[in-house]
Amino acid sequence: MSCTPLQLAEAFIQYGELNDTLQALSIHLEANPADDAARRLRAAVAIRMREEAHFRLAVSDLNQISEPTPDDDVNRAIALEYLADLDGAMLAVERARAARPQDERIAERYFFMLLARRRFAEAQSLLETMPRTWDWLQKAGDLASEADGPEQAIALYSQALDHLDTQFDASVDAFARPLKANLLASRAHTYAAAGQFPEADADYTAAEALMPDDAMLAFWHSFIAADLGDHARAVDLCRAAYEKAGEGWRAQMVETLKIMRDSGRYAALADAILSL
Numbered sequence: 498m499s500c501t502p503l504q505l506a507e508a509f510i511q512y513g514e515l516n517d518t519l520q521a522l523s524i525h526l527e528a529n530p531a532d533d534a535a536r537r538l539r540a541a542v543a544i545r546m547r548e549e550a551h552f553r554l555a556v557s558d559l560n561q562i563s564e565p566t567p568d569d570d571v572n573r574a575i576a577l578e579y580l581a582d583l584d585g586a587m588l589a590v591e592r593a594r595a596a597r598p599q600d601e602r603i604a605e606r607y608f609f610m611l612l613a614r615r616r617f618a619e620a621q622s623l624l625e626t627m628p629r630t631w632d633w634l635q636k637a638g639d640l641a642s643e644a645d646g647p648e649q650a651i652a653l654y655s656q657a658l659d660h661l662d663t664q665f666d667a668s669v670d671a672f673a674r675p676l677k678a679n680l681l682a683s684r685a686h687t688y689a690a691a692g693q694f695p696e697a698d699a700d701y702t703a704a705e706a707l708m709p710d711d712a713m714l715a716f717w718h719s720f721i722a723a724d725l726g727d728h729a730r731a732v733d734l735c736r737a738a739y740e741k742a743g744e745g746w747r748a749q750m751v752e753t754l755k756i757m758r759d760s761g762r763y764a765a766l767a768d769a770i771l772s773l
Contacts, residue, residue: 501525515542515545515546516546518542519539519542519543519546519551522535522538522539522542523539526539530561531563533562533563533564536558536559536561536562537558537559537562537569537572539554539555539558540554540555540556540558540559540569540572540576541555541572543555543558543576544572544575544576547579549579549580552576552577552579552580553576553580555572555573555576556573556576556577556580559572559573559576560573567592567593567596567597567600567603568593570589570590570592570593570596571589571590571593571602571603571606573585573586573589574586574587574589574590574593574606574610575606577589578610583614586610587610587614590603590606590607590610591607593606593607594607601627604623604626604627605636607623608620608623608624608636609636611623612639612640612643615643617640617643617644620640621640621644624636624637624640629656629660630660631657631658631660631661631664631676631680632657634653634654634656634657634660635653635654635657635680635683637653637657638650638651638653638654638657638683638684638687639683641653642683642686642687642690647687647688647690647691648691650684650687651684651687651688651691654680654683654684654687655684657680658677658680658681658684661673661676661677661680662677665677667707674707674708675707675708675711677704677707678704678705678707678708678711678714679704681700681701681703681704681707682700682701682704682714682717684700685697685698685700685701685704685717685718685721686717688700689720689721689724694721694724694725695725697721697724698718698721698722698725701714701717701718701721702718705718710741712738712739712741712742712743712746712750713738713742713746714738715734715735715737715738715741716734716735716738716739716742716750716753718734718738719731719732719734719735719738719766720757720763720766722734723763723765723766728765728766728769731766732766732769732770735750735754735766735769735770736770738750739770750770751771754766754767754770754771755767755771758771
């Protein structure tokens, strides 16, 4: 017995075959244009494909759903944001938030959209309605680093780390390691902005101990070593980061080093790496 296009789509998506999934869903929808579940699925698959044409397809599908849900608005906001329709994206996520105010996933997207648009007062008001968990404390630190200055951000990141440690043991919990490393890197960046380079150095060292294969941690750590006047260690860190990075990250590192060299800051470090 042959499979229907919808059955094929369900099989393809299990194996991550997104193009085949999209094709099977398109065949199904040609014959069943009122199937909102299939249309939602095609929109979700299209968004995962991260191309302009697919984002437009996702918006079109979501606009045709007869009874849209807050989740549809979240997906619409994601697609519209990638299409640079920031006003449309904000309207969509505001609708989702109004319909489901207790949904932290929606609140999180709304927070980051407010932060990106520098609507700091509204972002702070949103934070005040959220629990004081490590992830929301981290977001509060992100806001403070933009709106209040490094001292307040450092305090909030420190609170987030303390709370995270009450929930997980990152020394044995693989799930918690990147979470804690990311928090440490955020605090390190803020320490550096405040000129507290020894503290930033310690945080990057701790983050790298948790995630030794993360090339970007070592890369940014190299600039802290340079700020501390340890040129040899800065070069070693940067070289190690470059060697362990993938092609895309290497290109980003090179561009960053060129900008640093052209600005006159970290020129010695940049020259040492770019001359390899």
